[in-house]
Amino acid sequence: MQIHVIQPNQSLFGIAQAYGSSIDDIVEANELPNPNQLVVGQTLVIPIVGQFYWVRSGESLYSIANKFGLSYQELASINRIPVNQSLPIGFRLYIPPAPKKNAEFNAYVEPRGTTVAPNLETSAREAAPYLTYLAPFSFQALRDGSLKEPLLNQFPAIAQANNNVLMMVITNQENDQFSDELGRILLNDIPIQDRFLNNIVATARKYNFRDIHFDFEFLRPADREAYNQFLRKAKARFRQEGWLISTALAPKTRADQPGLWYEAHDYKTHGEIVDFVVIMTYEWGYSGGPAMAVSPIGPVRDVIEYALSEMPSTKIMMGQNLYGYDWTLPFVQGTTARAVSPQQAIQLAADNQVAIQYDYTAQAPFFNYTDNEGRQHEVWFEDARSIQAKFDLVKELNLRGMSYWKLGLAFPQNWLLITDNFNVVKR
Secondary structure: OEEEEOOOOOOHHHHHHHHOOOHHHHHHHHOOOOOOOOOOOOEEEEOOOOEEEEOOOOOOHHHHHHHOOOOHHHHHHHHOOOOOOOOOOOOEEEEOOOOOEEEEEEEEEOOOOOOOOHHHHHHHHHHHHHOOEEEEOOEEEOOOOOEEOOOOOOHHHHHHHOOOEEEEEEEOEEOOEEOHHHHHHHHHOHHHHHHHHHHHHHHHHHHOOOEEEEEOOOOOHHHHHHHHHHHHHHHHHHHOOOOEEEEEEOOOOOOOOOOOOOOOOOHHHHHHHOOEEEEOOOOOOOOOOOOOOOOOHHHHHHHHHHHHOOOOHHHEEEEEEOOEEEEEEOOOOOOOOEEEOHHHHHHHHHHOOOOOEEEOOOOEEEEEEEOOOOOEEEEEOOOHHHHHHHHHHHHHOOOOEEEEEOOOOOOHHHHHHHHHHEEEOOO
16 A cells, blocks of 8 residues: 655545546445545555655666665566666655564543443444454442443444454543552452452453453552553462453653652563563543643653663554544643544645645644634644654564554555554464
8 A cells, every 4th residue: 555645735536546546445445534635744645556666866777676675686577678778866666565474453532421322332233354453441349349231232343353352451540540559459458459459350251251450540659560460460369260450651761750640650571471462552642631642752762762672672552542632832831732533634634735744753733724713733643654654663563553543533544554554463
């Protein structure tokens, strides 16, 4: 597949002709929210096998072949040109698809309220073919060791129909907030802990969960070793059932990183105990903070490279957001940015007739606009370029795969590019 960035005065007709595709195929593949009003800087995924490359100044057959992991002889043969042919600027070369790596993919789905919204179930059905795991969020532990169940509706059936491992996500949340006191009780009161594990086993059997996933956050630093001991105990119990065990980890860059979100998360020990971890490499730009990329690639890389110093790459799933934010400027502490899907962001740029820019340091798209009340806004989101940069990092560092927070916000290009880059592992 090819990623194309809209330039001034380009049309779908001309783009389709350039790539040997069709307008209908491009519109359908990208579920374009604005087919008649393309935005400069907007990305399209062109649904073709392989990609085309146009020669730039100073390039040679050798340098281009090297860029794509080919020999210059192979590239010449594929394009039926002599190996010693000089290449004029703008000459089009065909690049065959690269071999795919195996990878695992997880997506959390978070039903809220008293019913599951139809679009959330639809989103799970559409994503499930591209997933290894489907993770309803979340079973909330209670102080007596019992569990408050999330709305599951058709999620177990969707997972079964798509050969997804159903992931049982368990949190130490009370009133939708992570609780250090609840964590203290579960990790230190052994009779309650035993009851907690018994309830997990009974519930997992009931719904056919095959991975038990602990997302324990905001724990007391003093409970770091208690958490490790609990995971060892849980691992032994779940092994008898043939289940996997996994954990969610805050994004750290060193073992002694201070802060209540970090200190009780022991990367090295989790890497020794659990089958895999999900590292929450997002929310640098968050709803309650100033405008910036949600998951800038530099900080993401820093976290993953630290994790690689503590555990095998095959145990690491990199967290990835499926959303962006629309901030009102100037940022005022206490205000909240509005979450937007990539599709909504594109439509917002189209409606306000502003170009989409791209920050190559953060590897993320953004734009600014003025609303009807004269207020300035800044929007950061994800597009095909930003997600491809993350896929390249997964491949470069040989990670287990990627985990998405969360389903329900449309990003069709992401799923297209999964199939272009990876063979999705099914368990």
